[in-house]
Amino acid sequence: MKILAVNVNTTSSMTDSICQAAAAVARSGTNVVGLTPVVGADSVEGGFESYLAAAAVMDAVVTYQGGADAVILAGFGDHGKEGLMELLEVPVVDITEAAVHTAMLLGRRFSVVTTLDRTVPHIEDRLLCFGLLSHCTSVRATGLGVLELEDTTRAREAIAHQARLAVEQDLAEVVVLGCGGMAGLDAVLAEELGVPVVEGVAAAVKTAELLVDLGLRTSKVRTYAEPRPKRLSGWPLSAEVVEVT
Amino acid sequence: MKILAVNVNTTSSMTDSICQAAAAVARSGTNVVGLTPVVGADSVEGGFESYLAAAAVMDAVVTYQGGADAVILAGFGDHGKEGLMELLEVPVVDITEAAVHTAMLLGRRFSVVTTLDRTVPHIEDRLLCFGLLSHCTSVRATGLGVLELEDTTRAREAIAHQARLAVEQDLAEVVVLGCGGMAGLDAVLAEELGVPVVEGVAAAVKTAELLVDLGLRTSKVRTYAEPRPKRLSGWPLSAEVVEVT
Amino acid sequence: MKILAVNVNTTSSMTDSICQAAAAVARSGTNVVGLTPVVGADSVEGGFESYLAAAAVMDAVVTYQGGADAVILAGFGDHGKEGLMELLEVPVVDITEAAVHTAMLLGRRFSVVTTLDRTVPHIEDRLLCFGLLSHCTSVRATGLGVLELEDTTRAREAIAHQARLAVEQDLAEVVVLGCGGMAGLDAVLAEELGVPVVEGVAAAVKTAELLVDLGLRTSKVRTYAEPRPKRLSGWPLSAEVVEVT
Amino acid sequence: MKILAVNVNTTSSMTDSICQAAAAVARSGTNVVGLTPVVGADSVEGGFESYLAAAAVMDAVVTYQGGADAVILAGFGDHGKEGLMELLEVPVVDITEAAVHTAMLLGRRFSVVTTLDRTVPHIEDRLLCFGLLSHCTSVRATGLGVLELEDTTRAREAIAHQARLAVEQDLAEVVVLGCGGMAGLDAVLAEELGVPVVEGVAAAVKTAELLVDLGLRTSKVRTYAEPRPKRLSGWPLSAEVVEVT
Amino acid sequence: MKILAVNVNTTSSMTDSICQAAAAVARSGTNVVGLTPVVGADSVEGGFESYLAAAAVMDAVVTYQGGADAVILAGFGDHGKEGLMELLEVPVVDITEAAVHTAMLLGRRFSVVTTLDRTVPHIEDRLLCFGLLSHCTSVRATGLGVLELEDTTRAREAIAHQARLAVEQDLAEVVVLGCGGMAGLDAVLAEELGVPVVEGVAAAVKTAELLVDLGLRTSKVRTYAEPRPKRLSGWPLSAEVVEVT
Amino acid sequence: MKILAVNVNTTSSMTDSICQAAAAVARSGTNVVGLTPVVGADSVEGGFESYLAAAAVMDAVVTYQGGADAVILAGFGDHGKEGLMELLEVPVVDITEAAVHTAMLLGRRFSVVTTLDRTVPHIEDRLLCFGLLSHCTSVRATGLGVLELEDTTRAREAIAHQARLAVEQDLAEVVVLGCGGMAGLDAVLAEELGVPVVEGVAAAVKTAELLVDLGLRTSKVRTYAEPRPKRLSGWPLSAEVVEVT
Structure with missing residues (x-):
């Protein structure tokens, strides 16, 4: 099985981290391929950058020649998932959804700890639209920008601090890591906090495997039907691929 | 990995069917063991029987000596999941949740097709409490009782009829099979309907694998903490196990 | 009129307290009979014990030979009410509902003060499913277990403390006592707090009288129709009755 | 116990009917006194007339000299209840709330059948503000104006027709009569329909008895505190009382 | 264009202030006429006074002979808007709605700062019924009564204090002034707070101009159809007009 | 005052129609300038095209040199509004919001009639996220694509047909035209249907005038703060302007 893990920013070192985290949980026989958009911001932290990322992500996937059994969208928020679902038949798994669906199985309420x-x-x-907000007791910010997460010691401390407040004050029973740049930090944080910690890239890989194993694909009946043929200007752009085992 | 698949009624032939459906999607190395309660109704179709099933399911699991890496609860509705989560540390996956979480990844709205x-x-x-009701456009009944589903031809026709109405009138994009007794019918129905069909036992097996793979367990922080030691009367009852490969 | 007051735990001294509180508000001509389950925990403080209580409560009522004009279910939470409504034609009044419906008539927002x-x-x-959550501004825990409430001085202090926080911080205008073991404490707390305090057993007795007086019974149209005849295993167990005037 | 039953329109024959329906369910020792506003419309069927009724109802109650243990507000909708709760310390029971709280105890979903x-x-x-909308599956209109209900044969037929649709199409399990002018029709309709039918005046009388019996009064903590002393112009108007046993 | 600005209390100096604030933002060619009810309280701060204001406002408008292209209702809360919409064909703009609709265009969440x-x-x-509550993060009280706002220095300080808490603690991005008596304070507060401040009278004048410019009038199809002809007692009262350029 | 009216597709004849509709309601002294993205689809009818439009719209506005007092976003749905609000200080008015806010002032419930x-x-x-869904009784599709609306006779008939169903079956009291390509059809449809018809471009122009008149601008406190400076790849693209009086 081949899974395409699409970063939402242009920072290829972050694509590498995402792929490593993905590969670490992928089962034997699952191949994870990373994809970095060539258009957009080096980190996505707001509406302008998210909309740009959505176009860039669709561009990267559409121009990718290699095919895949499933696509993972490795940004926490809104980065074009619905567009990808129209463009593709294979499953598209957003790390936001994968993480939250997983968290809801482990405790009554969860909190998301994110960047800014x-x-x-x-x-x-985004959780409201996904219908997943009701068991979310808080979304907390560490104050660290996406690229500051590369200092993993500082990231771990800042996340742990907010996660503790989430458990003690907001009555969260599960913590969700709310940024693709936090991939790989779940195990150590779970140890430290004493509650389950769900990280989206890992959850998305396993969810993609689940869907592929069950032969399930995006419904093409209404919302996610293939786009109608029409005149497109300046589309697509281009894309380059970083392949990771 | 060993998964305990717990039926919610006392009909062991239905436990067998559930185990076959589970085994069909379990990956190599996953062992599915079926468990039939010794207390309760031969089919569960309402509040009285569900509450009784909840006690019976907890009894069956508590008295089971074999251990497991995860437990699947194979009834669509409320059959003691929260009790099991308190009693166990390993993940408990309800087919209701597993099916709906899966369906929400495949289309904008889903319908559940159930029995009576x-x-x-x-x-x-149940969906309201799980926070999963917002994308459910309808729950439709076939009019067939649980045990009538054993006539699979009749079951398939009745389900297909309601599923078609769900797609055409309720604008469902995905169909969820809302009874453990419908295990094994998803592929043929998906073929017939042209939309993804999600069956709970299959979804639960893969979800259990996902959680075990990621090392995730039920949060013990608040709601699902172990029950306090106290004087219990008439507890537990007993249980017998049907082992299936 | 005869009202059956069903305790949800196996502690008969608590059944006695419930019956005394019930008898204290029952009008002349209303006879309150207490019923203690023979199965279950000596106090109910979570999901496992609640599901077990539900089965035990249904068992106690089904095996009770004396008949009744209404049944009161004296546990705050989910202890089998929907099952009883299927099994019986006479009204079933849960103290959770009775208390909250009453509180909503007296002020804009209420808080529940409970045990753990x-x-x-x-x-x-439970309030969410009953559709009664919107005017509930908080559910607060005293930290006392159900059986610790038998020390009424300590109970009163702990409840008064949380109730004051509910009024001052959560803007509650009415306080609901959220445990059958708090029966009899409402008057003194109302005096102390200066806001109406609603206790569920008292509210349930008067609500049962209301329904019986109006000749109203549970609807048998759909959800609470009598269970279909089917093969039941290990059912019923047994029950013993504590009769109180 | 003395209950003041306040009509919301100026039609005294309707006040009489309301008092008769109230007296029919009041227990021995409860005295029901009717009050007809001297200001307002002879029937209330919309916003203009409801706001006018609210002022008129408050006027009628404020100028009434006789005192009471509880007040029933006999209009289905919004006719000044919150104002009365500020002006009085004794309980104020709106037939809208009383009927719906009662209906919610008898079945999963109810429908209201009203006039225009x-x-x-x-x-x-109104149900939204009361927090009681979630179990209401429909509000249906008979097309009959308030005063046309005095032809009880025609009223019964029109209500029964809509109630049947409510049960069959909207899946109502209980029917609520949504107009004070429907008082007295509940028994015959319940017989005809085979589901519980709740009428607000009857429910309000018993609810008022319940509150008075329990010594419960309106919370004066915040929303319903007594109005601050201030200069009022043209207030109060006047009121006349129709006393009924 | 002529706009009728209706005060909800009987204090004519407040009508003057409202008209001045309205005239200050009205465009050249828009004539604002103030209307003070002759019935009611000199300030409206609760349910009793609001219901009375509703009747008084409808009375004032119905007896006003001058005609208008739109009516502004200058009270924050519920003062008869729906009644006016039935009685009139021209647009009725409540300052509550106008302010909140405007605020929702300027930031993600707003807070209302009001009087008591x-x-x-x-x-x-009111916001719940208007469907406008979801982006309201808090309604905060200054503790000042309506007439105390005439001391504008004290008003400004008290409002600024609560507004700052709204921004810092409740994460409001926009502040709405929640009383007709706060007209004219928006500019200075916006300067002081660094976030947009929306005042209802100003917003309502511009909204009325918008509707009149677009030729839009109240829908007469169902809810706001003209009241049916019927016998009215004690209606209308009378009204006097304060004309302001 | 200068208003920039941004089309969301690349069809310049549609930009012209939008500008004509805008200019028709703009007051004397308001100058409307049209802007057509150079990237994207010639019509926007789904998620892929909407995300692409969002990037294209931001690109067009950012590269536009002429300045403006307000920006109108002339697509019904999600086409980058939040991104524009971050990038600009002047008000950004989406026709979706402008139309719905306006409709909510005219009747109890509205329906949107859109394209596919x-x-x-x-x-x-989108309405859910804006908090404007609660009074929307339906969103109905005509089945016509965006570009098919250029045949105005056919468009008018198809819209009128759905609008009539909305009024009769969904109980809409106001109709909202749900596509920028329907600009100019509101008056004739209102005449035909007998209910208010709100068109978004017209509503947005007047709303922009309202905000500019009141000196209100986007809050920069949190969500819509200016994007942080960061490395952007492939940004901006380019844009060309179609100036219309």
């Missing part, structure tokens, strides 16, 4: 405060309303809206 | 009309409000309440 | 923190999510879910 | 279509949105808004 | 704490639940209910 | 069925869920989600 300005991204919080975007995540709340 | 009287079970519909129970399923709606 | 772990029971809070169960009560919230 | 134009009143439906007002009733829906 | 007892009015907060009324405003929340 | 596949766009309906996108509009519903």
